[in-house]
Amino acid sequence: MDPIPPPFEVLAPRRASSPYVFASPHSGSDYPDDLLAASRLDPHSLRRSEDSFVDELFEGAPSRGVPLIRANFPRAYMDVNREAWELDPAMFEEELPDYVNTRSYRVAGGLGTIARVVSNGAEIYAGKLRFADAVRRVNELYLPFHRALSDLLGSTRHAFDHAVLIDCHSMPSVGGPMDRDSGLERADIVLGDRYGTSCLPALTDAVEELLTSLGYAVRRNAPYAGGYITRHYGKPAEGVHALQIEINRAIYMDEAEIRRLPRMLTVKSHMAKFIETLCALRIPELA
Numbered sequence: 001m002d003p004i005p006p007p008f009e010v011l012a013p014r015r016a017s018s019p020y021v022f023a024s025p026h027s028g029s030d031y032p033d034d035l036l037a038a039s040r041l042d043p044h045s046l047r048r049s050e051d052s053f054v055d056e057l058f059e060g061a062p063s064r065g066v067p068l069i070r071a072n073f074p075r076a077y078m079d080v081n082r083e084a085w086e087l088d089p090a091m092f093e094e095e096l097p098d099y100v101n102t103r104s105y106r107v108a109g110g111l112g113t114i115a116r117v118v119s120n121g122a123e124i125y126a127g128k129l130r131f132a133d134a135v136r137r138v139n140e141l142y143l144p145f146h147r148a149l150s151d152l153l154g155s156t157r158h159a160f161d162h163a164v165l166i167d168c169h170s171m172p173s174v175g176g177p178m179d180r181d182s183g184l185e186r187a188d189i190v191l192g193d194r195y196g197t198s199c200l201p202a203l204t205d206a207v208e209e210l211l212t213s214l215g216y217a218v219r220r221n222a223p224y225a226g227g228y229i230t231r232h233y234g235k236p237a238e239g240v241h242a243l244q245i246e247i248n249r250a251i252y253m254d255e256a257e258i259r260r261l262p263r264m265l266t267v268k269s270h271m272a273k274f275i276e277t278l279c280a281l282r283i284p285e286l287a
Contacts, residue, residue, distance in 0.1 A: 017065030192226030196233025199241035
């Protein structure tokens with residue numbers, strides 16, 4: 001029997017040399033047997049919610065002195081970029097406890113902590129789940145991931161007096177049926193800083209300038225301004241900044257086949273250069 005993969009990995013540098021922490025919470029592709037058995041979708045269709053290969057694009061972080069934390073479990077099974085208890089009551093056999101957030105817009109769209117649909121709107125489950133299933137996933141996957149991420153940011157802040165989280169994602173090249181930009185082509189990269197509240201504006205400016213200099217068309221906060229991770233951890237007044245990066249999948253992968261394109265090597269090289277330059281950059285407001 002193959003060993004069960006850990007829920008996440010922290011790729012740590014030999015020595016931390018700058019205050020950045022990179023995260024890839026949606027690139028996991030280890031699909032549990034219980035998800036495959038309960039799903040009405042085939043494994044390929046389930047993968048449409050993945051930020052496929054994003055962890056590979058940013059895996060040069062540790063060699064440049066900053067850690068990368070990446071989830072191994074898939075987003076379709078447990079989404080750590082949500083509150084712990086954002087659940088759709090229609091998905092469960094029994095009534096949910098009062099502490100569960102059943103009314104968020106993410107739940108309404110089918111994309112709560114346990115998703116009801118994949119990114120193209122297809123229903124995931126053939127039947128209803130037990131609330132005990134949600135409790136187990138939160139305890140075994142969600143909470144350990146966030147403890148590890150919080151510890152990384154805490155130790156980084158302790159070492160450098162501040163910490164900067166770069167939350168790495170990918171997006172479909174065209175807005176989907178549930179998106180505000182449905183049917184519209186997207187920029188190469190979208191930066192989300194919760195409209196200037198989750199990190200220092202000068203930091204967002206610097207990241208945009210670096211990515212633009214590498215040849216990418218960059219937008220801010222549209223259609224994505226940053227999710228739970230960006231909002232929860234981004235507290236500039238407390239010395240912790242968080243910035244979400246969404247990379248257009250079409251620039252590095254075949255979206256239909258979910259496979260790497262040859263130019264992924266170029267994008268990966270650019271991201272390594274971006275990390276290196278960013279980590280060496282002095283932003284006076286962060287000093």
